[in-house]
Amino acid sequence: MNLPEDYQNKMQKMLGGDEYLQYLDSFNYSYGQTLRVNQLKKEPADFIRRFLLDGQVSWCSTGFYYEGEQKLSAHPYYYAGVYYLQEPSAMAPAAFLPVEPGDKVLDLCAAPGGKSTALAAKLQGEGFLLSNDISASRCKPLLKNMEMAGVKNSVITCESPEKLAGRFAGYFDKILVDAPCSGEGMFRREPSMVKSWSPEEVERYAKLQREILTSAAQMMKPGGYLLYSTCTFAKEEDEQTVEYFLEQHRDFSLQELPLCDGIEEGKPEWTIRGREDVKNCRRFLPHKVKGEGHFAALFRKADGVESVDKQCIKEDDISKSVHKETKDKEKMCKDGKTQNTSKVKNVKIPEAMDEFMREIPEWEQWKNRIIFIKERAFLLPENCPDFKGLRVVRSGLYLGDCLKKRFEPSQALAMALKPEEYKRSVSFKAEDICVEKYLRGETVDIEDAGLDGWTLFCVDEFPLGWGKCNRGRLKNKYNPNWRKL
Incomplete structure (x- = not known):
């Protein structure tokens, strides 16, 4: 691996001589293929009876290693959305965020969808998930992955964090910010990322991350949880961004996350003022874990009561535990492009659609949540907020098209059924x-x-x-x- 000299010097200084050599040696090893079982389709215990798997990802109860020769992306179960191919360390953020069925959840930087599909599985069809990404092109794979996973209770938007913050102040119970970063932790998996690295890029990303976190904080309910993660080792983007956020938002505190199988604590010595509480953050180093480089920090917003939990939260415990609107109206487009929607009451259901949908047991409960965008029918999530004026890529579950006197069900509906x-x-x-x-x-x-x-x-x-x-x-x-x- 031809690493930039500035990067090598920085990593050697951060890790020390012996550990730096271990880090370099990690570029010579692979952990095989990895997948995360989609609990909207199947429970892991039932799934592993059908595949010869090579062990569980210790920080994610639904993640597994696979070292067989079969290409997992070619298996029919992949097309059925039974599992999602995901790098092991990237499974941690959604696993660490304490999402429960019924929560209102925001994935602020959601593309290509690995973490959103994991959050949706935790919701189990109850509550509401907003999956957002500012990039229209990246929203296309996000949409496909959400549909393939059979997610019913989500809306996908393509907006800036600032605009969402103006609309959803204090709205969400749980927020995930898997922020854009310099990508140092992915150099082994994606060597092409090395070419774009520079100290200036690290500083640029650190500034962007702090802006995104500020918007996320505005959308957080009192008592809610915010998970911040990156796939970089840079202290400017990790511990120092956490430090900056805590100093700017005194109503947030860091929560302790699991330590297992080589995961390390955050480094107080890498902050500007030596904050000891960043030890609650977690670092994934590729020479110490079976995965790529990652960083995670879990914040909790105060609810008016002193309730900072200092105990380590295991994944199973975690799971239990106004902006002016744009005047431009977006026209309906095909998949991956933006739509403009507003909730419509007392919608008249075309006879052909009603006849088809009556064969689905939940249809009577769905009827009062149907909207139409031209000939397309969508099922909004329960208690879905108004998205008028925002760039909406997908308004809930796409049911199908009402064409003259016939109804054609969608691929998304098929994937959401049993x-x-x-x-x-x-x-x-x-x-x-x-x-x-x-x-x-x-x-x-x-x-x-x-x-x-x-x-x-x-x-x-x-x-x-x-x-x-x-x-x-x-x-x-x-x-x-x-x-x-």
């Missing part, structure tokens, strides 16, 4: 050639010649998408943009 929640479904084993044909967009022959109409196509008990059956043939309706090449 086979028992729709009366017509066909299922094939993962190794069946029919699954491969379906993922490539081909027509599939089925045994039940009497099956007619819209049908949920599944691999084992996991939906992959829709098909339309007629006389023993299933016409493929799998999303063309998702097809296996």
Whole structure:
């Protein structure tokens, strides 16, 4: 690895001679593939019976190492959203944030979606998740990953943190800020990032991170939790940004996070004033953990009562424990682009859509949360706030299109269902050639010649998408943009 000389000098000074050599040696090793099981689809204990896994990621109960030869991104379960391929250290922020079903949660820098899908799994369909990213291009993979995971109770926006702060002051119970950073912790995994590194970039990112955290603090409810993370080793972006935030926001305090399998405490000596409480932060160093470089800090906002918990919070305990609006109205666009939505009361449901949706058990409970953007129908999360004037990429769960006198269900709806929640479904084993044909967009022959109409196509008990059956043939309706090449 051809590391910049300034970077090498900095790391050698931070780590010391012997440990610096260990760090350099870590570039010669790999920990194989890693995945996080999607609890919206399957519990880990049930999943691991089907895969030969090589151990759990100690800081994430749903994360696992896999060293087999099979490419996990090619397996049908990947397309079914049963698991998400994620770097081990990147699993920590969502695991450490104490999200509970029913919470209002914000993922402020959400793309490409690994952490948002993990937060959604913790919510278990209850509460509300706002996944935001300021980059329109990065919102495209975010949208796909959220739909593939079967998330029902989220809204995706493409806004600046400042604008969101003006709208949602004191609104969220839990906030995740996985901030843009200099990426030093990812040099082994993504060597191309080395080229853009410079001391000036470190300073630029530190300034940006502090601005983002200031906006996040404005949106935090009293008593709520804010998790800040980066994938860099730079003290300016880690301990010193934490120090700056605490000095500017005296109503926030640091909470202790788990120490396990090589995770280290934050370094008071790397702050400007030697703050001892940054020991509650956590550093992931690639020569000490089976993962890349990462940093995490958990803040709690005071609720008027002195309640700073100094005990180490384990993951299982954690899980229990006005801006002027823009006058420009966004037109509805296809996936990945922005939409403008507002909540509509007493919406008239087209007959064809009602007839289709009546086959889904939850339909009667969903009816009062339906909105339409032209021909597209969406299910808003319960108690969803008003997003008028904001750039909305996805307004809840996309149900399908009302076209003249017919209704065409969406790929997103298929991924959010279970086979028992729709009366017509066909299922094939993962190794069946029919699954491969379906993922490539081909027509599939089925045994039940009497099956007619819209049908949920599944691999084992996991939906992959829709098909339309007629006389023993299933016409493929799998999303063309998702097809296996």
